[in-house]
Amino acid sequence: MAGPIPLSQYIAAANAEYYAHRDPLGSAGDFTTAPEISQMFGELIGLWAADLWQRAGSPxxxxxxLGPGRGTLTADALRAMAQVGLTPPVHFVETSPTLRAAQKAAVPDATWHDDVATLPDDRALIVVANEFFDALPIRQLVRAGDAWRERMVACQDLLFLPIAGKDVPDSIVPEHLRDAAPGSVIETSPANVGIARAVAGRLVRQGGAALVIDYGYEGPAIGDTLQAVSGHRFANPFEEPGSRDLTAHVDFATLGAAAGMEGVRVEGPVGQGAFLTALGIEPRAEALARTSPERAEQLAADRARLTDADQMGELFKAMAWTAPDWPEPAGFA
Structure with a gap:
């Protein structure tokens, strides 16, 4: 690295290296996502999509x-959707060769894309993004004295460390945050905004809906949410770049505003727990327990992990974007 680079560039390079060569999911990996916790998660999303599709006239x-992990969510959703006659072609947006191989084992007939630009444009889309936006690069602005500066990353003797870069204009800082205390951090994600607008524009032109589930908050707000995870434990995001997953909490207010600029209807965010409960996770868990009594205790634990407020139920949030002429999606009343 010739000199300090923006934090966003550091995150992009580190995550590109990280995802290119490993499957980070499961007990042997670095973290576990909701689809890997329980089949109920993907099944309920599949039924959510099928319900919306039926009420839209079955087009x-x-x-x-987007970022489909091992393909588990889509595989579970396809099984649920097939029960009501919905068997759509599957397209994945994924750049990791390792994860593409896992996805092919789970959903052999899928088509892969490097980005959303090459997705089909001849029919409506149902787009799902579970823990996708949190892994995209962020910028951080740091209050230094009476000025805001962009956070950069410098390398010294093979050690990476964050430093304050050049001043940025006050005009790019939300007005209510401009006089924050020294040391305050504001995060933005041009990558998130760009993809949200691209997907929303597709929905307006082609019809359909998108469901975004991730951990985050409604901002803009003060706070440093950059984190690294390695072996299911938090780690230093500036140590061993490329060997650990770098993420940041998603600003749902900004994400929704970006999508709304394109003309979609925005629903939420609501907590993941409330969303899954509205979709029927409790009766689904009970039905599975009746079929497999030996799994009843594990099913109850999995449901709690997905929905309880002190686990994934409130930190993780759901948001939907729908085309103007499509019906309102379930789970957001």
């Missing part, structure tokens, strides 16, 4: 998942 659709 031709394409199923799209």
């Amino acid at each position: 031709d659709i394409t199923w799209v998942e």
